[in-house]
Amino acid sequence: MKAIEKYLHGDVKKTIRTDGFCSDVKGSYVIKSQSRIILFFVLFFAQITNLVTAQDNKYVWFFEKGYTESDILYKPQDYIEQEKIFDDLIITAPLETNVLSPVNGTISRFQYTYFNSLSSNVVFGEKPTNYKADSLLFAKQSTYDVKFISVSISIKTNDGKVIHISGIRPVRSFKTGERVKAGDIIGKIGYFYNKISKPAIRFSITEKEKPIDPMSPFGLKSSFVDFKAKEVTFLSKEEANYDFDLFIGALKEIMPDIYDYVSESDFEKFVTSKKEELNTQVHIRDFERVIVNTINIIRDSHLSILSQSYSNKDPYRATISFGWLNDSLFVTRTTLDNSKYYKRKISEVDGISADSLKKLIKTYTRSAGGYVVSVPEFALLTVGHLDYFLYGQNAASDHSLNIKFDNGEIKYFEGIKTSPGSCVPLFPDWKEFYLTNRYREKYLVDSLDKQTAYIGLSTFELNEVETDNIESFIREISQKEIPNLIIDLRNNPGGYASVLSKLFSFIAQEPFYLGCYTKVNKRGGYEYFSHSLNDKDNTSILFPDYHKMPDRNGFYKYYRNEIQPDTTTNYKGRVYVLTDERSFSASTDFAGLLKKYRRGVTVGRETGSTYHQLKAIRFTNLRLPNSNIDIRIPMVKTVFDTVVNNTFPWGRGVLPNYEVKLTLEELAYENGDTILNYTKTLISENKYIIEQEETSSETVSETTNKTKQAIAVATLLLVVVLIVIFKTRRGKK
Numbered sequence: 001m002k003a004i005e006k007y008l009h010g011d012v013k014k015t016i017r018t019d020g021f022c023s024d025v026k027g028s029y030v031i032k033s034q035s036r037i038i039l040f041f042v043l044f045f046a047q048i049t050n051l052v053t054a055q056d057n058k059y060v061w062f063f064e065k066g067y068t069e070s071d072i073l074y075k076p077q078d079y080i081e082q083e084k085i086f087d088d089l090i091i092t093a094p095l096e097t098n099v100l101s102p103v104n105g106t107i108s109r110f111q112y113t114y115f116n117s118l119s120s121n122v123v124f125g126e127k128p129t130n131y132k133a134d135s136l137l138f139a140k141q142s143t144y145d146v147k148f149i150s151v152s153i154s155i156k157t158n159d160g161k162v163i164h165i166s167g168i169r170p171v172r173s174f175k176t177g178e179r180v181k182a183g184d185i186i187g188k189i190g191y192f193y194n195k196i197s198k199p200a201i202r203f204s205i206t207e208k209e210k211p212i213d214p215m216s217p218f219g220l221k222s223s224f225v226d227f228k229a230k231e232v233t234f235l236s237k238e239e240a241n242y243d244f245d246l247f248i249g250a251l252k253e254i255m256p257d258i259y260d261y262v263s264e265s266d267f268e269k270f271v272t273s274k275k276e277e278l279n280t281q282v283h284i285r286d287f288e289r290v291i292v293n294t295i296n297i298i299r300d301s302h303l304s305i306l307s308q309s310y311s312n313k314d315p316y317r318a319t320i321s322f323g324w325l326n327d328s329l330f331v332t333r334t335t336l337d338n339s340k341y342y343k344r345k346i347s348e349v350d351g352i353s354a355d356s357l358k359k360l361i362k363t364y365t366r367s368a369g370g371y372v373v374s375v376p377e378f379a380l381l382t383v384g385h386l387d388y389f390l391y392g393q394n395a396a397s398d399h400s401l402n403i404k405f406d407n408g409e410i411k412y413f414e415g416i417k418t419s420p421g422s423c424v425p426l427f428p429d430w431k432e433f434y435l436t437n438r439y440r441e442k443y444l445v446d447s448l449d450k451q452t453a454y455i456g457l458s459t460f461e462l463n464e465v466e467t468d469n470i471e472s473f474i475r476e477i478s479q480k481e482i483p484n485l486i487i488d489l490r491n492n493p494g495g496y497a498s499v500l501s502k503l504f505s506f507i508a509q510e511p512f513y514l515g516c517y518t519k520v521n522k523r524g525g526y527e528y529f530s531h532s533l534n535d536k537d538n539t540s541i542l543f544p545d546y547h548k549m550p551d552r553n554g555f556y557k558y559y560r561n562e563i564q565p566d567t568t569t570n571y572k573g574r575v576y577v578l579t580d581e582r583s584f585s586a587s588t589d590f591a592g593l594l595k596k597y598r599r600g601v602t603v604g605r606e607t608g609s610t611y612h613q614l615k616a617i618r619f620t621n622l623r624l625p626n627s628n629i630d631i632r633i634p635m636v637k638t639v640f641d642t643v644v645n646n647t648f649p650w651g652r653g654v655l656p657n658y659e660v661k662l663t664l665e666e667l668a669y670e671n672g673d674t675i676l677n678y679t680k681t682l683i684s685e686n687k688y689i690i691e692q693e694e695t696s697s698e699t700v701s702e703t704t705n706k707t708k709q710a711i712a713v714a715t716l717l718l719v720v721v722l723i724v725i726f727k728t729r730r731g732k733k
Contacts, residue, residue, distance in 0.1 A: 099187050099201060161206065239627070304632050325664065368608055445469070487575060
């Protein structure tokens with residue numbers, strides 16, 4: 001386990017809100033006075049690094065001849081027919097001119113694409129190798145104009161930005177994860193888009209998934225416009241209602257099946273009640289709460305607010321935190337001078353009973369997808385106090401608290417005003433818990449002992465080099481016949497389905513399927529794209545491969561490709577998969593495959609995402625024009641399984657075979673890694689009970705609530721008919 005601890009680090013991308021007092025776990029590290037000499041040298045070398053980076057900021061131009069003004073066909077704010085260019089630089093050169101990498105970096109994407117519009121493209125599964133050979137294959141199999149099928153390549157730079165280039169014809173194959181240098185040949189120029197007759201490549205840059213200026217890194221005068229939102233304090237009645245109506249309209253047009261977990265009638269009643277709250281001037285925080293409530297009632301974890309919360313700008317912090325555990329309210333952390341109150345049971349907060357306060361907080365606590373229980377329970381325990389300060393009517397603006405304990409003692413805890421970016425240290429700090437399964441290299445492979453191997457996956461966003469390394473490890477432990485393998489998916493937000501299926505093929509013992517179908521509301525022509533930050537084209541077909549089905553709303557794409565177990569690398573021993581409330585998306589799917597095909601056991605807690613379906617793949621980022629709130633709306637519904645039974649209840653995450661209840665002791669790491677330690681105990685005691693395949697189950701349709709209602713009505717009618725027949729026969733006798 002020393003190897004596992006060695007690779008833990010503090011650069012954590014949070015998947016769900018964790019700590020309101022220190023904005024991230026990294027902030028809890030303290031450099032002590034004894035380390036000042038080390039700090040001096042760290043800062044000294046950082047300065048040198050910054051100088052080198054500054055000199056490296058100017059990108060290399062794409063062609064060996066260097067830059068000429070005539071290279072640029074289109075730049076930001078130009079139009080291609082009716083399509084406006086916002087963050088792209090489109091460049092031309094003679095056909096098959098060598099294209100150079102502008103930067104040093106790592107390949108993160110390398111695949112064939114065809115662009116239907118500037119905002120929509122089709123991705124092909126074929127690995128780019130040699131363009132002439134590949135184009136002959138496309139000519140035989142594809143319905144698209146082969147001339148405009150080209151490679152899209154993405155390169156992650158050393159400073160975290162990602163550059164994207166499309167329109168390339170490959171001269172060799174690249175693995176994702178492979179390093180390239182500025183000036184390396186990455187392909188030849190081809191044809192990027194069927195509305196551009198000249199050979200062209202498309203170039204853009206993103207930072208933290210947001211587009212940034214593509215021109216200034218080359219030293220060019222830029223036409224890029226950064227649409228930064230202005231801060232708002234109050235909305236008029238008209239402004240608030242306009243934004244709310246726009247949000248509801250966009251949800252109904254863009255997001256498939258918003259009534260999966262709430263009936264249409266209940267949703268409309270909710271909308272009406274919220275509009276009644278917007279009958280006068282409203283503070284931006286109150287309007288934001290209305291949006292949060294709306295997101296929560298739909299119960300989809302991928303529908304979320306992107307912009308910084310107006311409620312997060314409060315400079316005050318409380319000196320204790322509280323949360324609910326097993327329906328009781330406890331002090332969960334304190335400042336050092338209040339440590340005697342740690343784990344004390346609370347009966348009232350500011351005159352509100354613990355039960356009444358829980359009902360209030362549950363209204364605003366960020367819900368998980370569907371009916372997942374683990375995520376809201378985790379939020380109530382770890383950040384319930386934050387929601388109180390955001391939404392509680394009795395909450396003091398300076399975060400002071402009047403607490404009544406279960407023994408009758410009343411204690412006043414004064415809030416503290418902090419400077420921007422600072423925090424109030426609370427103890428225990430939960431640092432180690434939040435860093436569980438977070439590794440610098442995104443994964444860790446290790447041998448715990450002669451009987452057990454460990455693979456920790458911080459994400460499924462692994463490149464080919466990283467995936468190959470994991471495959472080599474699995475092949476090695478297979479050859480050594482290590483009997484037990486632990487795969488850790490805790491605190492894993494998900495990632496690529498291709499990586500998921502490949503990794504599962506290394507342990508699968510029979511063919512398996514990943515998914516059934518995907519669904520969208522429309523193939524294109526989304527009216528609300530006029531308010532989107534990343535989708536501006538509301539005329540083009542975005543989903544050409546989706547088709548209408550008889551008697552069903554929306555458009556569908558069915559796929560049921562059988563995936564075979566890997567024949568070269570295949571582990572046959574026992575598999576223990578660790579999950580918790582922070583195992584999302586692809587992590588849920590992996591754990592689901594494990595249970596569905598009875599390939600191993602899961603240990604820990606229910607996953608954070610629903611098993612049967614999720615809404616993701618493609619998103620539009622909607623900006624509400626008056627409040628300047630940005631909302632991410634998923635556009636594609638993916639259905640992985642339609643069978644509902646006791647193993648996979650409808651709307652729930654993947655439930656563990658061996659459950660480990662969350663406790664304050666686990667959060668504080670009082671006994672080390674609770675779930676991992678429990679798993680090691682299971683292995684030592686030879687416990688490995690796999691659920692048997694259920695013989696009775698039901699199939700859920702894509703309109704589950706309506707189907708269940710129809711079944712209930714039909715059953716009732718059948719009972720009535722039988723009663724009538726029975727009474728009629730008795731009357732005749």
